[in-house]
Amino acid sequence: MSGHSKWATTKHRKAAQDAKRSALFSKLSRNITVAAKEGGDPNPDNNASLAAAIEKAKGYSLPKDKIKVAIDKAFGSGKDAANYETTRAVRATVTINPRPAVIVANSATKTAGAADPIFTGTVTGLVRAGDLGAVSFGRSNAAEGVGFYPGVIGATFLANPNYSVTVVPGSLQGDTASVSCKP
Incomplete structure (x- = not known):
């Protein structure tokens, strides 16, 4: 026996796994948000890139609530929607007069x-x-x-x-x- 408990080894291994999983889930959520914005539609039936991003996320066991939050984030809906105003970027020529x-x-x-x-x-x-x-x-x-x-x-x-x-x-x-x- 080396003087270390078995639990300490398990705890360190689990912490490393959780960190990798968290980074992966963040990346998958970001991909869903980007796909939803670029496709312009929160419905995966009408947005092929969003459907592909969701399928990939499900393959890595991303929970459904995280998928919904990522889509809501792209379109300014969800629990914080009332606090924000959604605007679209437009190109314009602006003249600033003295x-x-x-x-x-x-x-x-x-x-x-x-x-x-x-x-x-x-x-x-x-x-x-x-x-x-x-x-x-x-x-x-x-x-x-x-x-x-x-x-x-x-x-x-x-x-x-x-x-x-x-x-x-x-x-x-x-x-x-x-x-x-x-x-």
Whole structure:
């Protein structure tokens, strides 16, 4: 006697057999699922590849309930069917258009001879703030005289191909400086 029990030897042999059988059953179940999907019909009478896969599985003693589960898995039925929506893959051409974004520069008033005011504006249509970088506002002319300058306040931003950006310029009104004289 070698000091090992007969049961330990039997247990190890059975574990190895069970592992091989489990791997075989998994492969047979997968073959049934694939055959059912490719044939497009869960009925083996109408699906020759499914019928062949089932016959092969029966030859290896795959239980009927495992066969049914494999077929149900292919067509989204069975106990978990309510949790899933079955869809078919289709080929399609998709066009992704840039999202419209609008930058509106606010109009401003400036007193002649004074420094420019801080130009402001609004940005709408972005998915995330900062998608166009730090948007800044400024004017496109250097005129200092009194008068109305339409569309001279614009915006600078970081170009982003995911957006179609429209800039609505603001106007600048140059007013006269008030002079007070003391006698």
